[in-house]
Amino acid sequence: MTDKLRHIHDPLDLHFRLGVFHASLAQTPDQMAAVHKLRSVRFRNASAAGDMDRFDPLCHHLMICTPPERDPICVARFRILAGKDEISSSYSGQFYDLTALARSGQRLVEVGRICIDEQHAQDVDVARALLAALTRITSDCAADMLIGCASFSGADPQAHGDALRYLFGRHMGPATLRPSKHKGLRHITSADGQEANQADMRHVPALLRLYLGMGGWVSDHAVCDHELDTVHVFTAVEVKAIPPARLRTLQALAQDDDAAPRPES
Numbered sequence: 001m002t003d004k005l006r007h008i009h010d011p012l013d014l015h016f017r018l019g020v021f022h023a024s025l026a027q028t029p030d031q032m033a034a035v036h037k038l039r040s041v042r043f044r045n046a047s048a049a050g051d052m053d054r055f056d057p058l059c060h061h062l063m064i065c066t067p068p069e070r071d072p073i074c075v076a077r078f079r080i081l082a083g084k085d086e087i088s089s090s091y092s093g094q095f096y097d098l099t100a101l102a103r104s105g106q107r108l109v110e111v112g113r114i115c116i117d118e119q120h121a122q123d124v125d126v127a128r129a130l131l132a133a134l135t136r137i138t139s140d141c142a143a144d145m146l147i148g149c150a151s152f153s154g155a156d157p158q159a160h161g162d163a164l165r166y167l168f169g170r171h172m173g174p175a176t177l178r179p180s181k182h183k184g185l186r187h188i189t190s191a192d193g194q195e196a197n198q199a200d201m202r203h204v205p206a207l208l209r210l211y212l213g214m215g216g217w218v219s220d221h222a223v224c225d226h227e228l229d230t231v232h233v234f235t236a237v238e239v240k241a242i243p244p245a246r247l248r249t250l251q252a253l254a255q256d257d258d259a260a261p262r263p264e265s
Helices: 002-006 029-044 084-088 099-103 124-140 157-170 198-203 206-213 244-253
Strands: 016-018 021-025 060-065 074-081 108-116 145-153 217-225 230-238
Touching (some): 021 124, 060 124, 074 084, 124 206, 145 157, 145 217
Antiparallel strands (some): 021 060, 145 230
């Protein structure tokens, strides 16, 4: 992955400061161990099995830390998808038929495994740092779109009915790009006939609300992931759809800071 990116801008150089936070990419075994530790705690209840999967070696791993602390308080992984084969074999491609998106010829950055330490889960500045970093990565990789699976905690779709009805009623993506249903999976749609209610927005996860605020859209169906005990919807943010003022603000936050201390390994 690294060689494919160097002709644009090597994202391994990513490092910037936002207040007390520092964003960079994991590059050492110790840093990767810290990434997986946080993921295990948030996604697997610190189970011995951990949270590594076959996609990890294909991805870069973002860390947001609070120096001088070395361990991250927020992590995410991302992968550049530059062709039809990579798109169809992506993490999202396991759950959604991305044929229409692959045919579009757009350059994609798939983002996933986003998690924030419990003590900072409600810290708006951490979320802003994350969005700024993803904006910087998207720009450096000359990507047209961010994609991923936005998750609701708990694999019971009825518990998320109001939020899903709101998403499918107000933020469904264009038919020319949004994914089709993947064969062999259970799909959740909003076929109850009720009109989407703005009040249902409060049931949408905070990170997904931020994506929607950047012009993001979702698929016309959701999928249950019993392994992670979630329900998720395919989510995309087209760079051209991001409000210009919002884009400028995030880009300004993610400027290189040569004075920013890099996390030690």
